[in-house]
Amino acid sequence: MRTCIAFAMLILFSVPANSQELFIQNQPASSVPKGVLGVRAFVDTYKADATQRNLDAVRVMYGLTSKLSISLTASESNHHGKNLPKNLITHTHIGNQTVFYTQSISRGIPYPYRFNGFYFYAQYRFLSIDGQNSHFRMSAYGEYSNVNDAHDEAEPNLLDDTKGVGAGLIITCLKNRFSASLTTGVIISGSYEETVPVGNGSILFTDTKINYGRAVKYNLSFGYLLFPKEYQDYNQNNWNIYLEFMGKSFQAATVIQDGIPVAVQTPLLKAGNYVEVYPGIQKIINSNLRIDFSVGFPLINGSYTRFYPVYMIGVQRYFFQNKKSKKIKDIKNKNN
Secondary structure (H helix, E strand, C coil), X not given: CHHXXXXXXXXXXXXXXXXXXXXXCCCCCCCCCCCCEEEEEEEEEEEECCEEEEEEEXXXXXXXXXXXXXXXXXXXXXXXXXXXXXXXXXXXXXXXXXXXXXXXCCCCCCCCCEEEEEEEEEEEXXXXXXXXXXXXXXXXXXXXXXXXXXXXXXXXXXCCCXXXXXXXXXXXXXXXXXXXXXXXXXXXXXXXXXXXXXXXXXXXXEEEEEECCCEEEEEEEEEEEEECCCCCCXXXXXXXXXXXXXXXXXXXXXXXXXXXXXXXXXHHHCCEEEEEEEEEEEEEECCCEEEEEEEEEEEECCCCCCCCCEEEEEEEEEECCCCCHHHHHHHHXXXX
């Protein structure tokens, strides 16, 4: 997977650039222009105790129509082991009854890099109100993931933790040098189930299933164009700064072992909510090649799926089938 990311980076820097996008953490309501192919490579990284956790991903985007665009993301990470932690579930005896319950487990355990799976995203822009140096747009989106990792937290994340589906709404407005966008949606995640031997060489097996609850996300992004002060041509470099708030509320997970419900004790599997803040900076070269950097911190509570600060580095580029300058400018005026 890292070889694929390195190859994608090479491609991104090898073709002339013709367009640009906006927010670092969130998609804007603007869709990918019709017939345009986009490639994005990005890395998320943070330190969990003495272990460096990394997510590497490559995303391919395409504009099917002037309003409908799709993307497919493949990712790898060292966030999970092959199986759930062996000490996640324990038991006690109360009289003749055996009571199973989860317990807090060690965090920051080193894991090898594993391929997570594929994440599919589709977005349809159904409203566009354009003015001079301004626009207001609304889009609906849907997402699907076939990721099936041994995820031992309640919070679902379709990119690299849990399989499932999601849908929501994006509202974006731009006025002169300032932009803002609101993304809200629901995630309906699937379950994770594994059957493993009780011990080394054992003929006995135990089956563990985790049902992740639903989640609601509420993200708010602000962006401001620092440079240039005035546009002379499309080859000028842009410098943008961003402040993005990433919020999520999620239900508790339910755990079943060998058909027996397990009492959830660890906070990692209980219901929760949080809001994070991500300040970031972005450079856009020749109106299309985009380089992102942001850092995430907890603002209200925090996520159990990661430690802080979270660093993100991304590179993105679009490839136009028709590179004539007039066509490029027409697409920009219509879709950006």
